[in-house]
Amino acid sequence: MATSKEFLNFVLESFDPSDGVTARAMMGEYCLYRQGVLFGGLYDGRVLVKITENNAQFCMPTAIPYNGAKPMYFVDADDRELMREVARVTSVDMARVKSKKKN
Template sequence: MASSAEYLEYVLDLLADVPEVSHRKMMGEYLLYASGKLFGGVYDDRFLVKSTESSRALLSVPAVPYEGAAEMLLVDVEDKAAVRTIVEGMLQELPEPRKRRA
């Protein structure tokens, strides 16, 4: 099941306080980036983030975005400040994006 544009807008509203957030549609779902780093996505109308040390400290509900994918964590909070704290903590732990070859 593909995610709805309405749910994406809801998630983007939650992320309004996170600097440099962008999204990319991929096969009916949406990948989420902050400062160029992939940190999560919207899968089947669920807001999921990568499992890092800081995200595991604040979130506890595991979820699999699609069959065969690595386990992620369900963002089950609706407080913009809490979401910003989660994402900003993750960004420090995620690797820098790879540079594309010309």
């Protein structure tokens, strides 16, 4: 089941414009970026973020976005404050990982 545009809009409206969260369509689903850094996505109407060392503190359940994929953390889309903080922490971690790979 692909993620609806209504759900995409709901999620994006949950963020403050200063968060810099955007989405890109990908095979009926959406990748989520914060300030240009990929941190998660919308899969089957769920908000999932990459698992990092620092976002484990939020004690979120894991979910598989699609067959063959690595587990990701499931974020409750109704908890806007949590979603914003998880996006911030995860994107900072992912930017750090990306920076290490370049060096």
